[in-house]
Amino acid sequence: MHIDMSYGSGGKQTTSLINEVFVKHFSNPTLEKMEDSAVLTVKEKIAFTTDSFVVTPMFFKGGDIGKVAVCGTVNDLLMMGANPKYLTTGFIIEEGADLNELERIAASMAMTAKEAGVQIVAGDTKVIEGKGGIYINTSGIGEIEKEGISISSCKEGDVILLSGNLGEHHAAIMSHRMEIENDIKSDCAPLKEIVLNLIAAGIDIHCMRDVTRGGLATVLNEVSSSSACKVVIEEKALPVSPQVEGFCDILGLDPLYMANEGKLIAVVPKADADKALQVMKASKYGENAAIIGKIENGTKVIMATPFGGNRVIDVLYGEGLPRIC
Amino acid sequence: MTLEQVTKELKGYKGRTIKIMEVCGTHTASIFKAGIRSILPEEIRLISGPGCPVCVTPSAYIDKLVDYSLKENYQVLTFGDMMKVRGSKYSLTQAKALGGKINYLYSPLQSLALAKENPQINYIFAAVGFETTAPLYTILLEEMEKENIQNLKLLIAVKTIIPALSYLCEQEEIDGFLCPGHVSVIIGSKVYEPLAEKYGKPFVVTGFEGEHILASVYEIMTQITTGDFKMKNLYTSAVKEEGNEKAFGAVMKYFEPCDAYWRGIGTIPGSGLRLKEEFQKYDAGSEEAFVEETLPKGCSCTDVILGRIQPIECPAFGKRCTPMDALGPCMVSSEGACGIWYKNR
Numbered sequence: 001m002h003i004d005m006s007y008g009s010g011g012k013q014t015t016s017l018i019n020e021v022f023v024k025h026f027s028n029p030t031l032e033k034m035e036d037s038a039v040l041t042v043k044e045k046i047a048f049t050t051d052s053f054v055v056t057p058m059f060f061k062g063g064d065i066g067k068v069a070v071c072g073t074v075n076d077l078l079m080m081g082a083n084p085k086y087l088t089t090g091f092i093i094e095e096g097a098d099l100n101e102l103e104r105i106a107a108s109m110a111m112t113a114k115e116a117g118v119q120i121v122a123g124d125t126k127v128i129e130g131k132g133g134i135y136i137n138t139s140g141i142g143e144i145e146k147e148g149i150s151i152s153s154c155k156e157g158d159v160i161l162l163s164g165n166l167g168e169h170h171a172a173i174m175s176h177r178m179e180i181e182n183d184i185k186s187d188c189a190p191l192k193e194i195v196l197n198l199i200a201a202g203i204d205i206h207c208m209r210d211v212t213r214g215g216l217a218t219v220l221n222e223v224s225s226s227s228a229c230k231v232v233i234e235e236k237a238l239p240v241s242p243q244v245e246g247f248c249d250i251l252g253l254d255p256l257y258m259a260n261e262g263k264l265i266a267v268v269p270k271a272d273a274d275k276a277l278q279v280m281k282a283s284k285y286g287e288n289a290a291i292i293g294k295i296e297n298g299t300k301v302i303m304a305t306p307f308g309g310n311r312v313i314d315v316l317y318g319e320g321l322p323r324i325c
Numbered sequence: 326m327t328l329e330q331v332t333k334e335l336k337g338y339k340g341r342t343i344k345i346m347e348v349c350g351t352h353t354a355s356i357f358k359a360g361i362r363s364i365l366p367e368e369i370r371l372i373s374g375p376g377c378p379v380c381v382t383p384s385a386y387i388d389k390l391v392d393y394s395l396k397e398n399y400q401v402l403t404f405g406d407m408m409k410v411r412g413s414k415y416s417l418t419q420a421k422a423l424g425g426k427i428n429y430l431y432s433p434l435q436s437l438a439l440a441k442e443n444p445q446i447n448y449i450f451a452a453v454g455f456e457t458t459a460p461l462y463t464i465l466l467e468e469m470e471k472e473n474i475q476n477l478k479l480l481i482a483v484k485t486i487i488p489a490l491s492y493l494c495e496q497e498e499i500d501g502f503l504c505p506g507h508v509s510v511i512i513g514s515k516v517y518e519p520l521a522e523k524y525g526k527p528f529v530v531t532g533f534e535g536e537h538i539l540a541s542v543y544e545i546m547t548q549i550t551t552g553d554f555k556m557k558n559l560y561t562s563a564v565k566e567e568g569n570e571k572a573f574g575a576v577m578k579y580f581e582p583c584d585a586y587w588r589g590i591g592t593i594p595g596s597g598l599r600l601k602e603e604f605q606k607y608d609a610g611s612e613e614a615f616v617e618e619t620l621p622k623g624c625s626c627t628d629v630i631l632g633r634i635q636p637i638e639c640p641a642f643g644k645r646c647t648p649m650d651a652l653g654p655c656m657v658s659s660e661g662a663c664g665i666w667y668k669n670r
Binding site for chain 1: 328332351354357358359360361362363364405406430431435535536539648649667668669670
């Protein structure tokens with residue numbers, strides 16, 4: 001069955017869509033009250049964020065737009081040292097969208113929310129003219145577990161850790177779009193366990209960032225610029241799977257600039273670095289974690305190559321596109 | 326010799342300034358990626374040559390693609406890195422935002438499936454590149470013939486490297502060449518021998534790893550020091566003396582040499598490939614897309630790709646010309662010299 005404009009009318013079909021798809025999958029006491037606002041209980045200090053998701057294709061190896069919509073917002077809360085508690089979600093659905101696909105997306109969101117320990121407590125649905133696309137917004141609230149984590153708090157001598165292999169989400173999406181057969185799966189995942197384990201282990205985290213659009217290169221440039229420091233990374237220390245490396249070689253793409261949906265960097269004092277690495281490696285989604293570089297006095301992001309050379313790592317300009325030859 | 330010894334020798338070079346041109350854009354990208362320039366002394370200068378197909382494609386060609394994309398029932402298909410280069414007015418990315426119908430593909434063969442699925446759409450494939458990509462167009466043409474595909478045509482801008490190398494040797498002061506690795510897989514290493522002999526310069530065929538490039542630069546330095554100039558193939562794992570005769574033979578079934586216009590350089594006799602008369606029905610008007618033109622005022626891309634100046638010596642570099650708003654083609658392509666220098670500045 002396909003969604004038509006009547007599903008967005010606010011009438012009977014809207015109610016049935018909400019009840020039979022969203023409430024069914026997101027069920028929790030707050031949502032089921034169906035009040036104009038969700039009434040929530042939180043600790044004193046909260047983190048609050050929002051993000052919108054427009055992935056094409058909507059389903060890909062390792063995930064779907066619903067999973068990404070939950071992971072994206074949950075991970076943004078975690079990066080501020082917050083434990084995610086509640087999400088809201090807004091759907092903009094183009095007429096012609098497949099109802100079964102929408103339900104698959106809702107089920108995937110519910111499963112990911114469960115893993116991340118958050119409840120989806122409020123939502124909105126709009127149906128617009130179009131060709132069957134689905135777009136999702138999620139907003140989230142998390143309770144601050146550790147204060148003071150900030151992109152501007154990195155200090156000379158700090159060490160940079162990366163939680164796993166680069167480029168997997170981007171490579172999975174591009175493989176799908178280009179109909180290239182391979183085993184690359186999106187890394188899309190909620191990073192709650194890694195972050196809460198680091199906090200529980202008493203690591204003095206100065207900065208955390210999830211590595212999403214623009215890739216590691218963009219995140220490190222943000223660190224350099226916000227903390228007014230030089231970032232030095234070792235090329236040979238960067239974890240990249242052989243499949244993604246091969247894919248990038250063929251297409252002329254660079255894993256440094258490719259999007260991820262389940263990776264973070266953590267900047268910690270040198271004294272905490274080895275312990276932080278052990279904690280990451282022992283956490284779910286952190287088994288390929290590595291120490292990739294350090295913070296020095298100066299400016300720019302510099303990569304040391306295996307040949308004893310170095311190069312400046314700049315931000316991404318425009319869209320990363322495959323080359324001709 | 327070990328890599329460490331090679332690096333030490335190169336670092337210790339104290340002779341006259343040597344200008345080495347890497348002709349291939351992928352070499353330029355590898356040199357950047359491995360940080361090779363930061364290892365070499367001032368006296369060994371690596372120049373990015375005209376081997377980036379995007380950089381040397383004239384703006385009239387982009388304009389023609391833009392026009393097609395905006396026509397009713399037409400769609401343009403292209404490789405990704407053609408998207409950002411501006412024609413006289415718009416790039417394909419900008420044309421897409423204006424409603425142009427443009428898709429980028431990984432392989433030309435994907436265009437076959439599209440043409441069969443959507444017979445009501447006329448597809449124009451942007452067939453740019455060098456000898457490396459020409460065999461793929463041959464396979465595409467074979468399939469188009471076999472399946473009698475009527476709604477797919479090629480806008481062709483295929484260039485060949487040997488005439489361009491001769492031109493560079495005649496016109497410019499370049500001391501040695503890193504021959505293009507991918508192109509050499511197709512055309513072989515032997516074709517560079519007459520050039521090395523005639524012009525008394527080193528021609529070294531090389532791969533794309535950092536150590537391959539360092540070893541090739543060392544080979545060129547040694548040939549210049551000893552005065553013993555020759556072609557040397559240091560990429561024997563992939564490049565045979567005769568190349569891939571089957572692939573290039575198939576190319577010459579459909580194509581014939583023609584004069585070609587290189588943006589920023591001019592027309593180089595015999596440096597292009599066009600469809601033979603009997604296959605012209607598959608051509609989307611390629612000849613009209615080649616118009617002699619001057620680069621935008623203030624753009625020094627010509628001097629950059631011919632190694633007369635370093636990108637940073639162009640007055641527009643980083644000021645009027647950046648990757649976000651490029652004046653000339655070398656700033657916009659991922660393999661263009663100026664773009665690479667800008668990102669590494």
